[in-house]
Amino acid sequence: MSFLKIHLAAGLLALPLALAAITAQAETVARYGISMADIPLTTGQPDRGAGAYQFTGHTIYDPLIAWEANIGTRPGKLIPGLATEWKVDPKDSKVWTFKLRKGVKFHDGSDFKADAVVWNLDKVLNDKSPQFDAKQAAQVKPRIPSIASFKKIDDYTVEITTKDTDALFPYQLPWFLVGSPAQWEKMGRDWAKVATQPSGTGPFKLDKLVPRERAELVKNAGYWDQSRIPKTDRIVLVPIPDAVTRANALLNGQVDLIETPPPDMLPQLAAGKFRIVQNVTPHVWPYHFSTQPGSPWTDIRVRKAANLAIDRASIVKLLGGQAVAAKGQLDPSSPWFGKPSFDLKYDLPAARALMAAAGYSAAKPLKAKIIIAQGGTGQMLSLPMNEYIQQSLAEVNIQVEFQVVELENLYLHWRAGAKADMNAGKGITGINLGYVTADPFYALTRFAYGKYIAPNGVNWGGYDNPKVNEAIEQIRSSFDTKVQDKLLAFVHQQMVDDALMMWVVHDTNPHALSPKVKQFIQAQHWFQDLTTIGM
Amino acid sequence: MLVYVLKRLIYALPTALGVTLVTFMLVYLAPGDPLNAIAPADAPENVINALKATYGLDRPLPVRYGLWLWRALQGDLGASIASGRAVSSEVFAAVSNTLLLAGAAALLGVLLGCVLGGLAGYRSGSWVDRIASALSVVGVSIPHYWLGLVLTIVFSIQLGWLPAMGAGPGDSDGWRWDIAHLRHLVLPAVTLAVIPMGIITRTVRALVAETLNQEFVVSLQARGLGAGRIFRHVAKNAAPTVLAVAGLQVGYLMGGSILVETVFAWPGTGFMLNTAIFQRDIPLLQGTILVLCLFFVVLNLAVDLLQPLLDPRIAR
16 A cells, blocks of 8 residues: 555656646647658658659758748749849859848758858769769759850859759759768768758758658758748658558658648548648649650541540549549749630540541551650559540540550650650550649740750650741740740640640649648648748 | 488578579669669650660670679679669668568458468368368458558558558657557558468368377377377377468468558558569669568578477487
8 A cells, every 4th residue: 555655655756847848848849651661762852753842852951942832822933042142144144143042051060151052063963073973963964955164153152053044943042952071071971971961951850750751850940031930849750652552641640741632532532621722733734745757636626526536534443533624735824824715625527527637536546656654653543543544535536545554654655755666666656654834944845846856855756846946046045034924824825825735634632631630831842942841 | 300400491591592693683683774763754865875875784694694783792782773762771670660660460360360271170171170270262362452442441540550651650750669659560460361371271271170080080080199199199280281381371461461561551562562563673672582582491491490499300
């Protein structure tokens, strides 16, 4: 009995201490189930595509020019990041000067100055530099193709020279992130060690990394942009690649929010008071046609007929409403949408008439082979969607045969271009690949410019329209953004009017949030701002 | 006995070497490019070529195999192309999780299989036999991942008794033998245990029923031996075959849990292999498959070495 009393007394004495500890530990934590199989690279340039930048890119690091990602009601725009202003030299349009932000410190306490910018550019562009990291270079080099050279002018000024005049160059810079040279030295110049203790200037610091299991990001209270101080003290990123497992973890309370819930679990989530958040996202799910000689898609009537044969509303329904019907490469809300005369609607009689005019009928159908992926990032519900389209196209006398490969293999066919033997030689005249359409280059010029016909770029089908080429050349030398936007809109409307692709839907990048998550702004972009998550 | 042990050890060496060769060839035969794991889809040719040189993928296949084997013999399995981390540390961290899961599933499967099979064999033709046989058929036929999902829906989501995924609570830094961690083990282990349970039930049932009909059992009964002593004789006769089947099943559990580990996001070799396959992360694939195959070889060797202890005729 006395033993029990002693324990009771000890327990009562410990109670105030325990309460004090609970108060001190009132840290807000958001556990985020992400769709990736592993935590993206943390050394500075994330791997695993555009969607990874929101996790270990723009959280830990900052770019010179940032993308406005804390707004959901309109498309974001370029905003100052670590550079407060940038301008092109009026005498030489290849030379850009960047004024750097003063008073910014890396997480390790070292100062951010021009030397750090040059050091980071060397890290990914100069394979002779000691800090060169092939893996990081592979991520970012294709995203900053215009840079020819760079140098420090003074501690807070950097000059970057582009290979050609390129007015769209600033759009490349949100991809280039700046890490701490001092931390690399401190970690024994070992990138593997830097991965576990990275140091950037971003709104979050990496507190813990357990490969394949979790990354814990903690609030950087001293972040230079006071308007973007994280609303949550700690964000735990948990890789859960399987969509059903991810949703189960949310339902079970193991995580507080998830990316991309499976469409057939949406009613269950909604019934459980979980909130589904989605927004227009720069992504399109198309069939990219080959216009090379021998391809049946060289005839614009056939391309237009295919576009008119698809009931996009039904596909959106198939996706549980987690998509919007495409009206072109871009959503009509984009400033670069333009005014295409060809309306992408479901119109079977018009599609059949176009096919008949092109010489096809039920007795003589058009036969085409399309290469598709069995699934993967950006491919949405690849197989069911493709089967639906196959049946829709059959109704207008287009018989589509699929060559189904894994996404990794599909990329090989994509890079090679329609003309390559692995495509044209095998009768492949179309490719189905989800495209990121985040900026003018990614959305338009890489697919429409004649100089980028594969293998020189990813103009897969060989589209070569002199009017479009001319407009793209003008865009590259027009530094007035209004003129740029006008020309980009022209390029887009021309792409649509030429039915360059068969556009189906845009992804809306849905998220499911538990009632514990009070705030989350989903930007109209792949870049999301995790500082907006509030518990 | 010593000659037998040496023979089995010597047989294991060419098997292991064969495993390395087949592993290497298989991952290179599959279509796709390992550089897709690290380079953006639209990376230009010069970037791809530079990466190939960095990772030694521009060398002829026999040279790559020779170099890989030489390093593997020294315990260096290279670095993962996707993560840059050492394959050995990645694999061993995952193997320990898989061993844990496979061990728990094997224990459950073998134990239940022996009990159900023994009961069914002893009570051949009775309702006990029918229930045990039905359970074994269900166990063998049921798809792993489907059962995993159903168990999750019932026990994690509807009842909220057990976690739906992971190998420990959110702040766990590795496995610990406490309730919080053991709760995470229950559903994947039960899911994984159903197939070995079914197979072992069927094996044990057949062996027990067959042994009970043998003349020596009848003569033991005629001599008036009790049921307990007769059971010992039956068990001893059935043990070598059950051991061989159980050994194979444990081996399958080690390598065959890709779907279950994916459904439960269990950070083991199956979960890792799934990722490595889709990323064409060749060093990680090779390292993981090699370690799993070697486990299988070692397990078979252990079974081969244990069998003569149970039945000395095998060593002759």
